[in-house]
Amino acid sequence: MATALQGSDRDLERRVLLHRVRRPERWGTLELGGGDLGAALEAAERWRAVLLDSLTLWVSSRTSSGEDEDETLAELDLFLEGITSLATPFILVSDEVGLGVVPETVAGRRFRDTLGRANQHVAQAAEEVHLCLAGIAARIK
Numbered sequence: 001m002a003t004a005l006q007g008s009d010r011d012l013e014r015r016v017l018l019h020r021v022r023r024p025e026r027w028g029t030l031e032l033g034g035g036d037l038g039a040a041l042e043a044a045e046r047w048r049a050v051l052l053d054s055l056t057l058w059v060s061s062r063t064s065s066g067e068d069e070d071e072t073l074a075e076l077d078l079f080l081e082g083i084t085s086l087a088t089p090f091i092l093v094s095d096e097v098g099l100g101v102v103p104e105t106v107a108g109r110r111f112r113d114t115l116g117r118a119n120q121h122v123a124q125a126a127e128e129v130h131l132c133l134a135g136i137a138a139r140i141k
Contacts, residue, residue: 001051001053002016002019003057004016032058037058038078040052044090048088049088052093054092055092055094055115055122059072059111059114060111063110073117076118076122094118096119096131097116098112123141128141129141
């Protein structure tokens with residue numbers, strides 16, 4: 001499940017294209033953009049496993065469209081509740097943005113704070129959490 005918004009900038013367009021080219025042909029793909037995660041739950045029933053890449057871009061699209069943190073987290077929590085009722089394994093990819101410099105802009109800080117809280121909600125709901133740093137994964141839960 002891809003969450004990048006199309007047409008946002010040339011660099012992102014290039015990255016999306018690269019992901020599409022690298023993706024195995026046998027994989028099904030649902031492009032959500034910043035859309036409703038409920039569609040992800042419906043599609044998940046057709047697949048043996050789901051990779052949602054990435055929560056970071058989903059949160060970014062929500063915050064840049066003006067949605068507030070509470071709305072974003074409420075939708076995420078409904079999604080996380082829905083995952084628990086499925087037999088399909090879910091893997092969610094997200095960036096850890098709290099280890100770096102505090103963003104200079106209000107919008108940057110709002111995004112970082114919302115994603116940080118979203119990551120906390122996902123980590124609490126997850127059976128396993130892995131942190132990948134310098135290409136090395138470490139299980140932290």
